[in-house]
Each structure stands twice: as structure tokens, then as C-alpha cells.
Amino acid sequence: MKRYNVAVVGATGLVGRTMMRVLEERNFPVDQLLPLASERSVGKEVLFHGKKIPVRKLEADSFNNIQIALFSAGASVSKEFAPHAVEAGTVVIDNSSAFRMDANVPLVVPEVNRAQVFAHHGIIANPNCSTIQMVVVLKPLHDRFRIKRVVVSTYQSVTGAGQRAVSQLEDELAKRPLREKKFPHPIAFNCLPHIDVFFDDGYTKEEVKMKQETVKILGEMIAVTATTVRVPVMGGHSESVNIEFEKSCSVKEVRDILKSAPGVVVQDDPANNVYPMPINAFDKDDVFVGRIRMDETIPHGINLWIVSDNIRKGAATNAVQIAEALIANS
Numbered sequence: 001m002k003r004y005n006v007a008v009v010g011a012t013g014l015v016g017r018t019m020m021r022v023l024e025e026r027n028f029p030v031d032q033l034l035p036l037a038s039e040r041s042v043g044k045e046v047l048f049h050g051k052k053i054p055v056r057k058l059e060a061d062s063f064n065n066i067q068i069a070l071f072s073a074g075a076s077v078s079k080e081f082a083p084h085a086v087e088a089g090t091v092v093i094d095n096s097s098a099f100r101m102d103a104n105v106p107l108v109v110p111e112v113n114r115a116q117v118f119a120h121h122g123i124i125a126n127p128n129c130s131t132i133q134m135v136v137v138l139k140p141l142h143d144r145f146r147i148k149r150v151v152v153s154t155y156q157s158v159t160g161a162g163q164r165a166v167s168q169l170e171d172e173l174a175k176r177p178l179r180e181k182k183f184p185h186p187i188a189f190n191c192l193p194h195i196d197v198f199f200d201d202g203y204t205k206e207e208v209k210m211k212q213e214t215v216k217i218l219g220e221m222i223a224v225t226a227t228t229v230r231v232p233v234m235g236g237h238s239e240s241v242n243i244e245f246e247k248s249c250s251v252k253e254v255r256d257i258l259k260s261a262p263g264v265v266v267q268d269d270p271a272n273n274v275y276p277m278p279i280n281a282f283d284k285d286d287v288f289v290g291r292i293r294m295d296e297t298i299p300h301g302i303n304l305w306i307v308s309d310n311i312r313k314g315a316a317t318n319a320v321q322i323a324e325a326l327i328a329n330s
């Protein structure tokens with residue numbers, strides 16, 4: 001089997017560390033692993049398949065003889081260094097928002113638009129975590145009932161905001177001085193209707209990402225409106241999703257379609273208190289859906305509750321699945 005030299009940019013971060021675990025778990029054919037991070041991490045080591053590998057400082061010439069680079073060190077790092085990787089002949093799979101809406105960059109969720117990986121010009125973008133888990137569920141329903149409009153409200157884990165956010169919540173819960181302050185307000189025992197920056201129209205960048213990325217991935221002009229909220233949950237994003245279809249549907253039909261949809265697990269037995277929860281989705285790769293019910297206020301509408309681990313399917317696992325799709329025919 002052909003093996004690949006793989007760089008992980010942001011290897012010391014929440015997503016980067018999980019990317020290496022997922023590469024291991026899925027037995028991705030890695031020949032050499034190159035963990036890259038900032039100067040702060042030089043001297044650290046990562047463990048990969050039982051072997052200690054030193055973390056190197058990310059530099060413009062880091063990508064010689066690297067076939068695939070998984071980037072998860074933020075948009076500014078991607079903007080500066082991904083072009084150097086592409087120049088060296090590396091295919092970049094980028095977790096940041098840097099290139100997602102670039103017309104030359106495919107935005108891929110393998111369960112939804114896997115074939116798009118082959119349309120790349122050196123960079124393939126991994127969508128936003130909240131978008132990924134939603135489109136995995138929307139796609140099979142859209143194919144059957146044609147979606148007109150989606151209203152989504154998110155309940156997003158602090159892990160979605162990186163290591164500093166996790167520290168803030170841990171310190172607030174332990175009632176000790178903060179090592180890091182990621183959020184403008186306390187996050188313990190609180191909800192912040194504020195993820196990423198605000199635009200002049202009152203929406204946040206996270207809300208705009210969900211709208212634009214959903215349209216790009218599904219390739220259809222579906223109307224999406226979002227309210228994104230940070231909640232004091234340690235791992236796993238939840239979403240309340242209201243969908244209006246063109247065609248009529250029933251709860252049974254929706255449930256049956258989702259039961260056979262790739263990457264989706266239906267957990268929908270309210271009589272026995274069975275519904276998706278982040279505590280159960282944590283560290284899993286699937287997208288969990290439940291609370292499936294009709295919306296009687298519109299002609300063809302349903303409400304759903306969707307939960308997934310934002311670090312895994314929302315980031316690391318999706319990126320590795322893209323890499324798997326990329327090498328599948330080689």
C-alpha cells in the first residue's frame with residue numbers, strides 16, 4: 001500500500017492532537033508524521049503509534065517531501081503558510097475559515113459531497129464544525145423532500161473555541177484565578193449568544209458561516225438563518241434545527257431516511273428519555289439526531305435535535321475522511 005508523509009499544523013492544539021489520534025485509529029497510511037506548531041512548542045513531543053516525535057516550528061520550508069498537510073492553527077496561519085505548502089506540492093486540508101468560501105477551494109463533508117475533493121487546486125477546506133454536523137443530516141432529507149428554509153440555534157461546546165476556552169471554564173468551575181480569558185464574560189453557569197465577531201447587521205461571523213457554507217456544500221440556494229450560542233459544555237455541539245420542505249413528509253419517513261443515512265445515528269425514543277446529548281456524543285465520530293417531530297405551524301416542517309463531537313466529526317475526523325477520499329483511488 002502506498003504511504004504518505006503527513007504534516008499536522010497545530011499539532012499541540014485540541015484539533016491537531018485529535019487529528020493524530022484519528023490518523024492512528026483509522027490506520028491512515030502514514031509513512032512519516034511531521035507535527036508542526038509555533039515556536040512555543042519546540043522541545044515538546046507527540047506520541048504517534050507509540051513513537052515519540054519532536055514538534056517542529058512551522059516555517060515556510062516545512063513542507064518539502066510532505067504529500068498531505070492537515071492545518072488547524074487558525075486562519076492567519078493558514079493564509080500565510082498554506083500557499084508555501086501548495087508550492088511544495090503538498091495537498092492542504094485546512095480546518096480554518098481562511099479559504100472556505102474561495103471559489104477555487106472545495107468545501108467538503110465526505111458524506112455529502114465527497115467527489116468535490118478531486119476539484120482541488122492544492123487546498124481543500126474543512127467546513128465549520130456547526131455546519132458539518134448539520135449538513136450530514138440535511139443532505140439525505142434535501143434529496144427526498146427539497147429543503148426551502150432552515151432555522152438553526154446552536155448550543156456550542158467550549159472546546160470549539162480551543163484550549164484557552166477549556167482552561168477558562170475549568171478555572172471558573174474550580175473557582176481559581178483564570179490562567180486564560182477567552183470569552184468576554186464568565187462561561188461557567190452561563191450562555192453567550194456570541195461566537196466569533198459581530199457584523200453591522202447584528203449577526204456573528206459563526207452565524208454567517210453556517211448560512212454560506214451550507215449553501216456551498218449542498219450546492220443549492222437554501223435559506224438558512226442561525227443563532228449561535230456558546231454553552232458551558234466540555235465536548236460536543238448541539239443544534240435545534242427547524243426545516244421547511246417543499247414536499248410533504250412524515251416523522252416516520254424522516255426517521256427512516258436518517259436511519260440509513262451515512263454517518264448518522266438516530267436516537268429518538270423520548271418515552272424512555274432517549275435523545276442525543278453531548279455527554280454521549282463526546283469522543284465519537286457520528287452525528288446523532290433525535291426529537292424528530294412535525295412543525296405544525298408551517299405546511300411541511302419538522303424539528304430536529306442534532307448533536308456531534310465538534311473536535312472529531314466537526315474537525316479532525318472530517319479532515320482525515322477527506323484525506324482518505326483523496327487517496328482512495330491512488
Ligand SMILES: NC(=O)c1ccc[n+]([C@@H]2O[C@H](COP(=O)([O-])OP(=O)(O)OC[C@H]3O[C@@H](n4cnc5c(N)ncnc54)[C@H](OP(=O)(O)O)[C@@H]3O)[C@@H](O)[C@H]2O)c1
Nearest residue numbers: 010012013014015037038041072073074096160162163315
Ligand atoms: N475546536 C473546534 O471545535 C474546531 C472545529 C473546527 C475547526 N477548528 C479550527 O481549528 C483551528 C485550531 O483549533 P483548536 O481548537 O485546535 O485551537 P487550539 O487548541 O488553540 O490550538 C491551536 C494550535 O495552533 C498552533 N499555532 C498557533 N499559532 C501558531 C503559529 N503562529 N504557527 C504555528 N502554529 C501555531 C498552536 O501551537 P502552540 O501550542 O505552539 O501555540 C496549537 O497547536 C482553528 O482554526 C479553529 O477555528 C476548531
